[in-house]
Amino acid sequence: MTVTKYSANGNDFVIFIAQEHADRSELARKLCHRQNGVGADGMVVVLPHRQYDFEWEFYNSDGSKAAMCGNASRAVAHFAHEKGISKGDKAEFLTGAGVIRATINGLYVVSDMVEPKILRDDIDEAGERWWLIDSGVPHLVAVRENIDDFDLVEARRLREKYDANVNICRMEEDTLYVRTYERGVEDETLACGTGMVACFIRLHKEGKVTGQVKVHPKSGDELYVSYENGVYRFGGKVTKTFIAETLI
Numbered sequence: 001m002t003v004t005k006y007s008a009n010g011n012d013f014v015i016f017i018a019q020e021h022a023d024r025s026e027l028a029r030k031l032c033h034r035q036n037g038v039g040a041d042g043m044v045v046v047l048p049h050r051q052y053d054f055e056w057e058f059y060n061s062d063g064s065k066a067a068m069c070g071n072a073s074r075a076v077a078h079f080a081h082e083k084g085i086s087k088g089d090k091a092e093f094l095t096g097a098g099v100i101r102a103t104i105n106g107l108y109v110v111s112d113m114v115e116p117k118i119l120r121d122d123i124d125e126a127g128e129r130w131w132l133i134d135s136g137v138p139h140l141v142a143v144r145e146n147i148d149d150f151d152l153v154e155a156r157r158l159r160e161k162y163d164a165n166v167n168i169c170r171m172e173e174d175t176l177y178v179r180t181y182e183r184g185v186e187d188e189t190l191a192c193g194t195g196m197v198a199c200f201i202r203l204h205k206e207g208k209v210t211g212q213v214k215v216h217p218k219s220g221d222e223l224y225v226s227y228e229n230g231v232y233r234f235g236g237k238v239t240k241t242f243i244a245e246t247l248i
């Protein structure tokens with residue numbers, strides 16, 4: 001099977017085309033394995049769809065399925081564009097969280113995110129106020145002055161308790177710094193798109209940001225998140241790292 005490997009600012013994915021839905025959890029675990037497989041945070045299966053350019057199945061590296069992945073949405077939009085699955089500079093595809101519309105400009109890809117849901121804004125844990133936001137998948141968000149000391153043991157506990165990804169973020173001038181412990185990878189990842197967007201949403205709802213901000217995930221790359229005409233939008237570069245013939 002031929003797979004394409006992408007990195008979206010350090011969040012990496014194995015992508016391939018299939019013709020029908022199937023339970024591919026075992027395959028996701030194998031391909032995403034860092035030593036015995038290709039190695040990735042997630043796996044995307046591109047499937048035909050009557051109405052949209054395509055639809056996807058998204059799997060985390062532990063084989064669990066997720067409704068949405070912001071970074072993979074940008075990587076797969078680039079993949080579909082290159083393969084001619086989508087036409088022009090736009091891609092429209094169905095995820096478990098709804099339809100994503102992406103714009104491809106060279107390696108720079110912008111995704112219009114699904115309408116978010118604020119599930120809770122009153123969670124007190126570890127001396128902080130957390131919001132639980134569904135930006136396609138559930139994210140806990142805390143805003144801090146310092147995000148250098150991300151306690152991964154505590155993040156793991158919160159991830160289990162709320163069945164959510166866990167983010168801490170800091171706003172400094174016009175830049176949002178974000179760190180994310182990802183559900184399904186069960187560790188901190190170098191970037192998480194829906195996590196960066198969830199952090200922006202909290203700050204936006206609290207009136208602390210307007211328009212557009214630069215975002216730096218742990219990888220140190222620069223992306224941006226914005227709110228324009230009622231839509232949360234998220235953009236940054238993607239990297240196609242290799243194409244491989246897998247034997248597993």
Ligand SMILES: N[C@@H](CCC[C@H](N)C(=O)O)C(=O)O
Binds near residue numbers: 042060066137
């Ligand atoms: N890395 C993703 C999020 C992938 C899904 C998440 N791990 C979950 O299971 O909720 C992103 O860029 O948004």
